[in-house]
Amino acid sequence: MNLPKSDDYIDIHNHGAQGSPGHFQVESLMTHENRFPDIENGLAYTIGIHPWFLTAENFQEQIGIVRQYADHQNIIAVGEAGFDRLKGPEFSIQRKAFAEQVRIADKVSKPVVIHCVRAWDELLSEHKKLRPATPWLVHGFRGRRELAMQLLSKGMYLSFWFDFIVKPESTPLIKSLPVEKIFLETDGSGTDIKTIYEKVASDLNITGEQLKKQIFLNYKVLFKT
Numbered sequence: 001m002n003l004p005k006s007d008d009y010i011d012i013h014n015h016g017a018q019g020s021p022g023h024f025q026v027e028s029l030m031t032h033e034n035r036f037p038d039i040e041n042g043l044a045y046t047i048g049i050h051p052w053f054l055t056a057e058n059f060q061e062q063i064g065i066v067r068q069y070a071d072h073q074n075i076i077a078v079g080e081a082g083f084d085r086l087k088g089p090e091f092s093i094q095r096k097a098f099a100e101q102v103r104i105a106d107k108v109s110k111p112v113v114i115h116c117v118r119a120w121d122e123l124l125s126e127h128k129k130l131r132p133a134t135p136w137l138v139h140g141f142r143g144r145r146e147l148a149m150q151l152l153s154k155g156m157y158l159s160f161w162f163d164f165i166v167k168p169e170s171t172p173l174i175k176s177l178p179v180e181k182i183f184l185e186t187d188g189s190g191t192d193i194k195t196i197y198e199k200v201a202s203d204l205n206i207t208g209e210q211l212k213k214q215i216f217l218n219y220k221v222l223f224k225t
Helices: 059-069 091-108 120-130 145-153 168-176 193-204 208-223
Strands: 009-014 023-030 043-048 075-084 112-117 136-141 157-160
Touching: 009 136, 009 193, 009 208, 023 075, 043 059, 043 112, 059 091, 075 091, 075 120, 075 136, 091 112, 091 120, 112 120, 120 145, 136 145, 145 157, 145 168, 168 193, 193 208
Parallel strands: 009 023, 023 043, 043 075, 075 112, 112 136, 136 157
Antiparallel strands: none
16 A cells, blocks of 8 residues: 655645655546556555546446456545536435445444535435445535535545635635644645645645645554555
């Protein structure tokens, strides 16, 4: 298993990641892509069914891939999995795929990385119903503080939408959240993760090195490393 170092920039959710000195990146493998975990230094992986690429016809094939690879040593979480009201199949299929991925994650004792677009009530309802044994990490968050606190109250972690988090309007949210529950990401955007760290460190009135150490500790807690 590849592990981050305390002075790494941890990019918790990326697409198309490549190893880079001083960086630790978590590459999101989506089952429809037929891409699988490697052993490249500085990379870890998640694997899951993205709702955009889910259909009733391919559900069994895609869930089979999740089952096959979820326990791989370089897979640290299941996902991104979740709900999308703007793109994807009907919610009954999204719900079925999501619940099955949560069950797989619980079986292998790994977190779930969440994709959620305009379906927070659905996500919270499923959390209450499924009562997961492992924590969930919501990626790409850019919502209000009230929603953030509701998710955190369920034991979830938050990683922020790369474009939102570097803007001044994100500062009040960052200042109001417990730093031990946050992560940062680029989501395949090409954004420099250092820029994101610098902005968030400034918001928190700490140094970039202090933020790196905190997110490293968050990683160790979430992924039990």
